[in-house]
Amino acid sequence: MAKEYPRIDITVDAVVFGYKPDEGISVLLIKRKKDPFKGTWAIPGGFVEVDESLEHAVSRELKEETGIEVNYLEQLYTFGEPKRDPRKRIVSVAYYALVKPDIYEVHAADDAEGAEWFNIEKLPKLAFDHKYILEMAIFRLRNKISYEPVGFELLDKHFPFSELHKLYETLYGKEIDRRNFKKKFLSLGILKELKEKNSGGKGRPGLLYQFDKDKYFQLKKKGIVFEI
Amino acid sequence: MAKEYPRIDITVDAVVFGYKPDEGISVLLIKRKKDPFKGTWAIPGGFVEVDESLEHAVSRELKEETGIEVNYLEQLYTFGEPKRDPRKRIVSVAYYALVKPDIYEVHAADDAEGAEWFNIEKLPKLAFDHKYILEMAIFRLRNKISYEPVGFELLDKHFPFSELHKLYETLYGKEIDRRNFKKKFLSLGILKELKEKNSGGKGRPGLLYQFDKDKYFQLKKKGIVFEI
DNA sequence: TTATTTTTGTGTAAATTAAACACAAATATG
DNA sequence: CATATTTGTGTTTAATTTACACAAAAATAA
Numbered sequence: 001m002a003k004e005y006p007r008i009d010i011t012v013d014a015v016v017f018g019y020k021p022d023e024g025i026s027v028l029l030i031k032r033k034k035d036p037f038k039g040t041w042a043i044p045g046g047f048v049e050v051d052e053s054l055e056h057a058v059s060r061e062l063k064e065e066t067g068i069e070v071n072y073l074e075q076l077y078t079f080g081e082p083k084r085d086p087r088k089r090i091v092s093v094a095y096y097a098l099v100k101p102d103i104y105e106v107h108a109a110d111d112a113e114g115a116e117w118f119n120i121e122k123l124p125k126l127a128f129d130h131k132y133i134l135e136m137a138i139f140r141l142r143n144k145i146s147y148e149p150v151g152f153e154l155l156d157k158h159f160p161f162s163e164l165h166k167l168y169e170t171l172y173g174k175e176i177d178r179r180n181f182k183k184k185f186l187s188l189g190i191l192k193e194l195k196e197k198n199s200g201g202k203g204r205p206g207l208l209y210q211f212d213k214d215k216y217f218q219l220k221k222k223g224i225v226f227e228i
Numbered sequence: 229m230a231k232e233y234p235r236i237d238i239t240v241d242a243v244v245f246g247y248k249p250d251e252g253i254s255v256l257l258i259k260r261k262k263d264p265f266k267g268t269w270a271i272p273g274g275f276v277e278v279d280e281s282l283e284h285a286v287s288r289e290l291k292e293e294t295g296i297e298v299n300y301l302e303q304l305y306t307f308g309e310p311k312r313d314p315r316k317r318i319v320s321v322a323y324y325a326l327v328k329p330d331i332y333e334v335h336a337a338d339d340a341e342g343a344e345w346f347n348i349e350k351l352p353k354l355a356f357d358h359k360y361i362l363e364m365a366i367f368r369l370r371n372k373i374s375y376e377p378v379g380f381e382l383l384d385k386h387f388p389f390s391e392l393h394k395l396y397e398t399l400y401g402k403e404i405d406r407r408n409f410k411k412k413f414l415s416l417g418i419l420k421e422l423k424e425k426n427s428g429g430k431g432r433p434g435l436l437y438q439f440d441k442d443k444y445f446q447l448k449k450k451g452i453v454f455e456i
Numbered sequence: 457t458t459a460t461t462t463t464t465g466t467g468t469a470a471a472t473t474a475a476a477c478a479c480a481a482a483t484a485t486g
Numbered sequence: 487c488a489t490a491t492t493t494g495t496g497t498t499t500a501a502t503t504t505a506c507a508c509a510a511a512a513a514t515a516a
Contacts (some may be wrong), residue, residue, distance in 0.1 A: 203492025431463025
């Protein structure tokens, strides 16, 4: 005799990170339009359709709810406590995503979507268990950049070294000696030094750099691990 | 107008690891009794009930299908490709678990349950996408022991240092200098040296050690990170 | 009994990596 | 044109990792 399993709904949620050197790390939140938690800020997300992959569901929901398209997406964790949604049993597969400055800035300007960026140091009260999810995402991102070159997903294609440096300082929450950091990072051999210089800054203009994805994958294939 | 979401079922799966110094790492598999993949080996698992947590579902299914109770359980990843199960859409939250040698040995002897241990180097053909899940679990375990003291969950409460050493060599798949490894591990300060000696071995009997959980959490709270 | 083999305990020197810091060069600003 | 700011390129010292030597405690073989 077949046992009848009551329905459990499955959703996806996404913690989207953006970065600006002078503002630090921000996340994209939406204001809930319905109960429960009507008017409270929440991580964007929604129900998974029966014939789409989880990643597809995330991308689709992000597009629908915030108008944003992300350039990096990775699964974070699945949250399934029976009472995490007061209405019914919902299991949520959470992802975290990264966007580059151009996307971040466009969507910071127009708030027609009802979506807003919040600095991770100044977060509002969040719906459901989203505070916990967000904290886990931040922790994961902090950790991830130490052994995989995902930081570039938060920077422009071409960037001055100081921006990469500042990103790591921001995420690690501590000062890192500029010269030692540069020495170590360059020794990894995954940065391409460009001819162009960074104009418009205050002091001496520095060279621009670019992440060399091919080189990185070559090294990875050889078993050489990235670590910073 | 409320949109009707077709049903997606949610299951949990568990990759259970066991260890014996002379046999290496093994995983617990069950032989499927029903189609699809009838007669093929698979990772134990099953449907989540509507009022139980995901962890509870894993523990319950493991007990039902293999008779085993694990001492360490952690979420691995959620697999949700639309076609991963030929019958219908199933999203599976995968876990990995560790058992101590006594449990491992008991269940290696009696195979009444239809569950069997397989060395991870000699795996049979697996159902669904379970090969992929298993590979990810192995990768994760290998990685995990490098920054969290989970190795003890595969050893007896008291163990000779050589067993810890051999465990790391097995998981890393390479030789590690015995003396340097011991020096480094002891310097972490999370092992308690016991008075007892390891009897019955071949050469000089070594002292037994025990994982000092309290010390570990003290250090962790201070922000001191375990790394081996 | 005694020599040999195996395994453990302890230590030391060399090599590598990380941390701390000095100073010159390029630009913007007063 | 002096000053402040930021970048580029080191060097020196400290800490960590790696490689390896050798004695001690048991089991086994002669």
